[in-house]
Amino acid sequence: MNQSDLIARFHSRYACAAAFVARAPGRVNLIGEHTDYNEGFVLPMAIDRDVTIVGAPRQDRIVRLYSADFDQESTFSLDAITPEPAAPWSNYMRGVAAMLQNDGLALRGFDGVVSGDVPIASGLSSSAATEMATVMAFCAASGQSIDRVRAAQLSQRAENQFVGVNCGIMDQFISSLGRAGHALLIDCRSLGYELAPLPAGVTVLVVDTTAPRTLAGSAYNQRRRECEEGARLLGARSLRDVSVQEFERRRDVLPDVVARRCAHVIHENQRVLDAVAALRRNDLSAFGALMNQSHDSLRDLYEVSSAELDAVVDIARGEAGVHGARMTGAGFGGCAIALVDDDAAAALADRIAVEYPRRTGRAPNIYPCAASDGANWTAV
Numbered sequence: 001m002n003q004s005d006l007i008a009r010f011h012s013r014y015a016c017a018a019a020f021v022a023r024a025p026g027r028v029n030l031i032g033e034h035t036d037y038n039e040g041f042v043l044p045m046a047i048d049r050d051v052t053i054v055g056a057p058r059q060d061r062i063v064r065l066y067s068a069d070f071d072q073e074s075t076f077s078l079d080a081i082t083p084e085p086a087a088p089w090s091n092y093m094r095g096v097a098a099m100l101q102n103d104g105l106a107l108r109g110f111d112g113v114v115s116g117d118v119p120i121a122s123g124l125s126s127s128a129a130t131e132m133a134t135v136m137a138f139c140a141a142s143g144q145s146i147d148r149v150r151a152a153q154l155s156q157r158a159e160n161q162f163v164g165v166n167c168g169i170m171d172q173f174i175s176s177l178g179r180a181g182h183a184l185l186i187d188c189r190s191l192g193y194e195l196a197p198l199p200a201g202v203t204v205l206v207v208d209t210t211a212p213r214t215l216a217g218s219a220y221n222q223r224r225r226e227c228e229e230g231a232r233l234l235g236a237r238s239l240r241d242v243s244v245q246e247f248e249r250r251r252d253v254l255p256d257v258v259a260r261r262c263a264h265v266i267h268e269n270q271r272v273l274d275a276v277a278a279l280r281r282n283d284l285s286a287f288g289a290l291m292n293q294s295h296d297s298l299r300d301l302y303e304v305s306s307a308e309l310d311a312v313v314d315i316a317r318g319e320a321g322v323h324g325a326r327m328t329g330a331g332f333g334g335c336a337i338a339l340v341d342d343d344a345a346a347a348l349a350d351r352i353a354v355e356y357p358r359r360t361g362r363a364p365n366i367y368p369c370a371a372s373d374g375a376n377w378t379a380v
């Protein structure tokens, strides 16, 4: 639903004028997978798909939300915030309210209509977009401002502690701090960051495998544990502290599975830094080769890819104008991305639309994406 439809929807539902539009984008990660919770490096970009909240402040401490996508209303008081199993979409928003308040922000209630075009449960971070849009809505309704890194940290905390998903910081961070035309190098230990301009003339083609992500939660947590064990056995605070050279010298002290998980993370950190250097010298073929290596490592060493993700990557790599292709996000289904020349993007999409169903029996959803700005709000 576009912004003016949403404003009209707010008006007809709540019989008053909207005061603000808050929005936050989903993301894809270009490279640096499963490194954020190892205090390493990531290189995501915000995409041109958002969660939007149209709202108006209230005089009391009630938050009344209507999800246009789920056609459901959910209301809570800022004085007693609890999860609502009957409206799971609202829990990301309730969680953010709780964390903002715990952090000392004085919140006011608001009425809001929520809608998004970030595909849900596809690995494009619709949950982080919902959280960051909620931060913006509370800032707008309460006349508050918040540091953008802090906003990402509190949104992550909402997801970890209130929703109960043990994610890293990447998704919330890029939804908060993305910039049009740029990817963002994030140091997930210091939370320092640096914009990296994306070259003109290329598109990021996002392909949703539409395969169910059943294992995602449990396997994600298991990978985290394996990394922690690896760091412990290597005597490091985290895998971030282990260089490629040191790891290759000492990997024999690790059990085989742990060694393979660590190999992925440690080499992936280096690949992110190399990829940023490649971007800065406009070397798309080097950048694409690193994307390919990242995927192969996630498939063979970290073991979080899937037959469907591998199929997309395999099809894309054979096509003209493609610099590189890999899975993006946690894995176990979800989306793959291809970095492709603008003038070859349509042919690539057509090819995947024909070949992917033939190989997998599933229909893909294909989204050409542009790097976009992070969360913000504007007065109506």
Ligand code: GLA
Pocket (backbone or CB within 6 Å): 032, 033, 034, 035, 036, 037, 167, 168, 169, 170, 171, 329, 330, 331
């Ligand atoms: C999910 C998590 C992120 C990150 C990625 C893997 O998207 O939410 O924090 O760990 O998986 O890179």
